Amino acid sequence: MITFPLSTNTLVKDIVNELPKTSDVFKKFRIDFCCGGNIPLSKAIAENGINEEALLDELRVVFEKNSSTETDLEVWTKSDSTTIIDHVINHYHRTSQEELSLLSPYVTKVSRVHGDNHPELLKVYELFYEFKKELIDHMTKEEEVVFPLIKQLADGTVENREEAINMIVELEKEHDHAGEILRQIRAVTSDFTLPLDACGTYRLVYKRLEDLEGLTFMHVHLENNILFPRYF
Missing domain, CATH: 1.20.120 (Four Helix Bundle (Hemerythrin (Met), subunit A))
Structure with missing residues (x-):
């Protein structure tokens, strides 16, 4: 199970697999989580010139909102x-x-x-x-x-x-x-x-x-x- 603090070595696709709602965050930051999801989060951040802290903050919010509820896994x-x-x-x-x-x-x-x-x-x-x-x-x-x-x-x-x-x-x-x-x-x-x-x-x-x-x-x-x- 993926938890916070989130490792930037985690594959983007695995984060979405664990919690599908994170796809909204990746979409907002223009990170391709489907065809290009088989890369570590760190690489996606670097390739797209994204502020790592801002991205992690938004992912953290999604995890916290869904930590106590069963998702559509x-x-x-x-x-x-x-x-x-x-x-x-x-x-x-x-x-x-x-x-x-x-x-x-x-x-x-x-x-x-x-x-x-x-x-x-x-x-x-x-x-x-x-x-x-x-x-x-x-x-x-x-x-x-x-x-x-x-x-x-x-x-x-x-x-x-x-x-x-x-x-x-x-x-x-x-x-x-x-x-x-x-x-x-x-x-x-x-x-x-x-x-x-x-x-x-x-x-x-x-x-x-x-x-x-x-x-x-x-x-x-x-x-x-x-x-x-x-x-x-």
């Missing part, structure tokens, strides 16, 4: 693979599919109406639709092909273990690319900073894009750092 670290897969599909896939569909017309409208004065919105439009297509294709592949293979790996009935492992590795590469698109969206929007003339729809788009980023990070973290490593 069963879903994250203790459940069998089928339970985790069902959780990913029902919570992350379905939620992401719905949000991508609902958010699309707003992204289109804002880029069309405000793109002349804010050309970054044209780039947001381009990146969003690239992300949408890739994530939908990715989730379909997971549900129709890879998740069934993982279940076979779990119960020892898979026919070609090497092929199954290779497909998991391919999913991780797709996660990396999705993460890169999200990083580009965050960069081009200056961390979702709204201009003075931002209308209600403009504000809605930035807020929901940031929420979608957080949803995707948690989705990827659950797979990359908890589910997939069981089979390597």
